[in-house]
Amino acid sequence: xxxxxxxxxxxxxxxxxxxxxxxxxTSSPIALLPLFLFLLVFFLWPIxxxxxxxxxxxxxxxxxxxxTMLFQDPYRMAFKNSITLGLLSGLVGAIPGLAIAMAIExxxxxxxxxxxxxxxxxxxxxxxVPLAFMFLAAFGPAGLVISALKSVGLDLYGLGxxxxxxxxxxxxxxxxxxxxxxxxxTPALTSLRKEWKDSAANLGASKFQYWQKVGLPIxxxxxxxxxxxxxxxxxxxxxxxxxxxxxxxxxxxxxxxALVDGNVTINQAxxxxxxxxxxxxxxLVAMIPYIWIQNRTARWQVR
Amino acid sequence: MASAMKKNFAANLVLxxxxxxxxxxxxxxxEFSLRNGAEHxxxxxxxxxxFAQSGFIENLGITLRVTSLAVVLNLLxxxxxxxxxxxxxxxxxxxxxxxxxxxxxxxxxxxxxxAQLAMPDFMQNxxxxxxxxxxxxxxxxxxxxxxxxxxxxxxxxxxxxARNLGASWLKTLSSVVIPTIRPSILAALxxxxxxxxxxxxxxxxxxxxxxPVWVTNVSQQNVIGxxxxxxxxxxxAWILLFGFSFLGSKNSTTVQEEE
Numbered sequence: 001x002x003x004x005x006x007x008x009x010x011x012x013x014x015x016x017x018x019x020x021x022x023x024x025x026t027s028s029p030i031a032l033l034p035l036f037l038f039l040l041v042f043f044l045w046p047i048x049x050x051x052x053x054x055x056x057x058x059x060x061x062x063x064x065x066x067x068t069m070l071f072q073d074p075y076r077m078a079f080k081n082s083i084t085l086g087l088l089s090g091l092v093g094a095i096p097g098l099a100i101a102m103a104i105e106x107x108x109x110x111x112x113x114x115x116x117x118x119x120x121x122x123x124x125x126x127x128x129v130p131l132a133f134m135f136l137a138a139f140g141p142a143g144l145v146i147s148a149l150k151s152v153g154l155d156l157y158g159l160g161x162x163x164x165x166x167x168x169x170x171x172x173x174x175x176x177x178x179x180x181x182x183x184x185x186t187p188a189l190t191s192l193r194k195e196w197k198d199s200a201a202n203l204g205a206s207k208f209q210y211w212q213k214v215g216l217p218i219x220x221x222x223x224x225x226x227x228x229x230x231x232x233x234x235x236x237x238x239x240x241x242x243x244x245x246x247x248x249x250x251x252x253x254x255x256x257x258a259l260v261d262g263n264v265t266i267n268q269a270x271x272x273x274x275x276x277x278x279x280x281x282x283x284l285v286a287m288i289p290y291i292w293i294q295n296r297t298a299r300w301q302v303r
Numbered sequence: 304m305a306s307a308m309k310k311n312f313a314a315n316l317v318l319x320x321x322x323x324x325x326x327x328x329x330x331x332x333x334e335f336s337l338r339n340g341a342e343h344x345x346x347x348x349x350x351x352x353x354f355a356q357s358g359f360i361e362n363l364g365i366t367l368r369v370t371s372l373a374v375v376l377n378l379l380x381x382x383x384x385x386x387x388x389x390x391x392x393x394x395x396x397x398x399x400x401x402x403x404x405x406x407x408x409x410x411x412x413x414x415x416x417x418a419q420l421a422m423p424d425f426m427q428n429x430x431x432x433x434x435x436x437x438x439x440x441x442x443x444x445x446x447x448x449x450x451x452x453x454x455x456x457x458x459x460x461x462x463x464x465a466r467n468l469g470a471s472w473l474k475t476l477s478s479v480v481i482p483t484i485r486p487s488i489l490a491a492l493x494x495x496x497x498x499x500x501x502x503x504x505x506x507x508x509x510x511x512x513x514x515p516v517w518v519t520n521v522s523q524q525n526v527i528g529x530x531x532x533x534x535x536x537x538x539x540a541w542i543l544l545f546g547f548s549f550l551g552s553k554n555s556t557t558v559q560e561e562e
Contacts, residue, residue: 043439238504
């Protein structure tokens with residue numbers, strides 16, 4: 001804070017025209033107004049409207065009946081599936097993602113680091129039909145991997161494997177989950193200061209001891225936080241699930257899509273809002289620890 | 304040299320396995336997309352099929368226009384806000400950090416259904432409503448890209464230096480702040496474009512026909528053609544995005560010469 005007061009004094013002392021950019025001098029939060037308004041209109045308002053309608057009957061009266069429907073099948077089943085998918089897909093993304101981020105840090109090649117950062121940004125946003133068809137070409141019934149394995153006598157589809165299954169979804173999701181992990185865990189790795197490693201070594205710690213007593217304990221909160229983020233990502237993925245499943249796996253985002261897409265009778269729209277509300281509650285339960293952990297780790301991270 | 308290679312053996316192994324995991328599906332899909340139907344020959348028939356489909360140019364145009372507006376909105380809102388946070392609003396950083404993570408917490412499906420309920424007709428009647436929501440759902444990424452980029456520079460020191468040397472605020476912004484943070488701005492735009500080019504959920508649930516929605520619809524007619532489209536749209540996005548990151552790294556080294 002002190003710095004900005006000084007800069008105000010500097011400004012008054014210098015030969016300055018106070019013009020259009022006067023706003024940058026202010027330390028009053030009015031500068032945040034555009035961001036606040038934008039989020040209010042295009043984010044909080046829709047979410048609020050959705051929450052309100054989750055508790056409305058078709059006649060517009062207040063009711064809990066939409067929300068209590070969530071505890072009955074098929075919706076209960078869909079929530080169970082989506083949560084399991086989030087938990088497993090989170091692990092399948094988080095562990096290799098951490099290994100890759102650590103490998104990049106260790107390698108220390110700046111060009112490689114930049115390249116991986118760019119490619120991760122693209123892959124993290126790959127999804128839907130393009131992603132589904134890529135994996136079909138590799139792991140589909142006539143895919144390259146499957147045909148190659150068949151020619152050496154291993155018939156995966158004969159053994160019950162199929163890409164259009166829960167396992168298939170987890171494999172395909174890994175293609176965007178791992179890059180997300182690389183993006184979100186890298187700042188935590190970068191903040192493991194070299195000095196700590198050096199001081200541990202100077203005090204006689206082995207590499208293993210460094211990781212056991214210093215590295216991992218510091219990294220653990222960030223790792224859990226990033227895992228929760230991946231959970232939320234897989235839990236709410238819509239495009240890829242829609243492209244890959246054929247109604248054989250009940251998932252909440254797909255049910256919402258069907259209910260509000262106009263394919264069903266209009267009086268079920270409020271049920272769709274209740275389902276979306278249920279998703280928000282579960283995501284919040286997962287993400288509140290994320291925010292809390294990030295707040296704590298921010299204390300020692302290099303900023 | 305040999306010991307350095309040994310030291311990095313595990314790291315290199317992880318990176319090689321990663322490379323295979325990333326590129327193998329791409330390779331398999333590219334090979335598949337070049338097949339000529341049932342014959343065992345390869346060619347570009349499936350790619351010619353894409354251009355013969357109606358709606359290709361129109362939907363690509365819509366997506367590019369929606370993306371452009373999203374990029375402009377993102378610039379106008381995020382760049383001044385983050386610059387201000389670094390210059391004189393440090394104590395509001397935690398608040399903004401929590402606010403900008405929110406779109407990651409609330410599922411896009413929920414935002415889409417809420418938008419249907421809340422947005423007035425004039426918004427719902429224009430495909431450009433998507434741009435506004437894309438800025439929101441990209442915010443967790445764009446905010447962080449800008450924040451990390453700006454943290455690497457002693458922004459308040461260099462602005463104070465410029466001010467003390469008599470530069471006006473306008474001059475300080477245009478000649479000192481913006482050139483310094485240009486790589487971060489490009490990184491944020493890069494993420495915005497990546498998200499906007501492939502976004503399907505909002506477009507589909509708000510009943511707009513964008514390029515990803517069109518791809519999904521025409522895919523149902525022709526498997527090889529759909530794979531060609533998948534590969535084509537991925538490579539199109541990659542070329543665009545690598546152009547962006549190239550621009551970013553080039554500018555960061557030529558800042559001094561330009562000004």
